[in-house]
Amino acid sequence: MKILFVSIPNHHFFQWANQLKDAGHEVHWFDITDGAGFSSKINWIQQHNGWKLRWNFPGRYFIKRKFPSIYQFINRFNTHKTATVFDNLLATIQPDVIHCFEMNLSGIPILPVLEKYPNIPLIYSSWGSDLYDFKSFGLSEAIVKQFLQRVDYLITDCKRDYQLALSYGFSNAFLGVFPGNGGILFQSTYILPTEERDIILVKGYEDGVGKALNVLEAIQELGLFVIQNYKIVVYSADKKVVDFIATSRFYESAEVFERNHYIPNEAILEFMGKSVIHIGNSVSDGMPNSLLEAMGMGAFPIQTNPGGATEEVVEHGVNGYLITFPESKSEIAHLIKSALTNLTLRKKAQEYNVSFMNAHYNRAILQSKIVALYQNLLP
Template identity: 30%
Template sequence: MKILFVAFPHSIHTARWIMQVTDQGWDVHLYPSDQWPLHEKLQGKVNFHKPTLRLSFLRRALMRLLMHWPTHRGSGHLRRMIHRLEKREITDLGDLIQHIQPDMVHSLEIQHAGYLTHAAKRKLGAKFPTWLVTNWGSDVYLFGQLEEHREQVKAVLRDCDYYACECERDIAIAQGLGFSGKVLTVLPAGGGFDLDDLLQYRTPGKVSERKVIILKGYQHWAGRAMVGLRAIEMCAEEIKAGGYRVLVPLANPDMRIAAEVVANATGLQFEYPIHGPYEGALERFGSARIHIGLSISDGISQSFLESMVLGAFPIQSGTACADEWITDGETGFVVPPNDPHIVADALRKALADDALVDEAAAKNWQTCQERLAYPIVKAQAVALYERVYSETQQPA
């Protein structure tokens, strides 16, 4: 079997997904959907087809320049250059497909890999192989609704043969946007977890004895960390009385300023772990009683899954498919992303009820063993490709 992946080459999600199939004796290729180098985990594991020119890097640099171009004069030339680079990317991918003749092309993510692959498919027409598309994060849940992206997302979904996603929620959305092909197994886009290895990062003892609260610090087009910060402010007395540390990883400068204002008003102390080795993030989850993650749109949040594995009680926005993994009020709280009062109520309950967080940790661990363990997800991923291959091969 020969598979060509089109994906972000440096993404840990790309690496973890593809690594599940590199030991099958298949011929695995990767064409990059951006300018970054190949992830170290994939070095020597895949045939990486790096363009001779950093086309996507040049194109995006010109697009940024065009956005800030001060006058109309000269902007037309920039647009023509961008268009030529786009055509070159499409031609490169099309030429590669014709050269290696893969049994299938799999786009991991829609807005970059999906759009690029769709353009190559239009160029090659009937000569294009079977096409799989995997939805990442907000590809259909949010961007499928936005005017700037809707028609492109619909075109990808209309023309692909197979669709995969990590949320059951997204299947109906994709079909509503025009997908009429075959749906593949719903699996985490980043693959499974080595649960035995992750156990080393869990602090010994009961989760209820832990004295750390983590607030995911993303505050941007999707992240709503400010709402979580307001909820923490509303629970300041309970947090101080319990002697809890509040960690805010991934906080941008605006978020830090807001947290400093809250600290001055309440006496709470916030810590901002630097973005370092992945093991450091796992150690934080393994020492936390509660993890709060809020966004207006996401797929299965990686930090949400990590909190489940490592015992932290999850308070997660319902926009990230949390309800497909936890039972609201029993193994976590599913909350709206924009209501600090509901988030604060959930936080108070998780701070006050030791039995709740301890029982949730045990039940979430069981869920992870059943649905997230690496051997289980890997076997399903392998079976996914075997199914597509068997369904699409022409008789000799």
């Protein structure tokens, strides 16, 4: 089978794509943003990038940095149209199937071309807030319905989004719920017993959707109780979070990993395996891969629940805590203190979560199912 992936250059996409290595398919990737160049993470795939600029003129980076308005004006004439490039690529590759990851960035820009080729099956993987909060991306309900009408096969990262797709008119085949990265290789050697854990791990997104600052301020409200007993580690920290921690005496011993600095996934899993709790706070999301990873590594999850997605794997007070109000520092502080002071709850949760995640989200188990998804599309 000849498969054409359409995606932004994203870590989760690379992990999904690598599930098909050695599966016998001819696989291509159209980098729809043309933002990464050749990626060694999927070096076995035929990659189509370097298509955006008509002319990579001398001094381009200087003008982009110093005179952004002039650069934007030049780009109106110096940039190839995404749809035109993709149309030409389809004619050249003639794929048996197109798989589009995420709607706003990867699907909508090429929708007119996809509609020109109704006989080429289209798989669509929804990610995160893709369907749940499409209006925040500037999409109308009409364009979402139009896109879903073209989709032949749907994959979601939570049950919530399948129901949403149905409500917006999707009526074709549902291939199932899968994590956006295709599964997780849980590192069992890093999973410490509940009693030996000493890290409070915080996901540091503060981008309008992520609300890590509320978590950090909630921890600060708990004062010496936290600092004297636990290490604070913040990963994927946006600049506002980095700046907040840098100017806070309370967090002077905290360990911070900035969002734009690459950290091997194995290193994050190791932190999770040593963490008492893992906290993710946001106003919109799908099924966070970080939540699944933390649960599988035994960290007690404290997580928001946009649209009911998180409650598909977390039962409040049983195997984790659900944050009702992402803006409420007092609620978050209460949940953190409750988790830290309830060893019995955390032990039971760790035992259940590690077992459940390995049964349902283990990459080694899911690979055969993902390969079969494509195989079953063959006539």
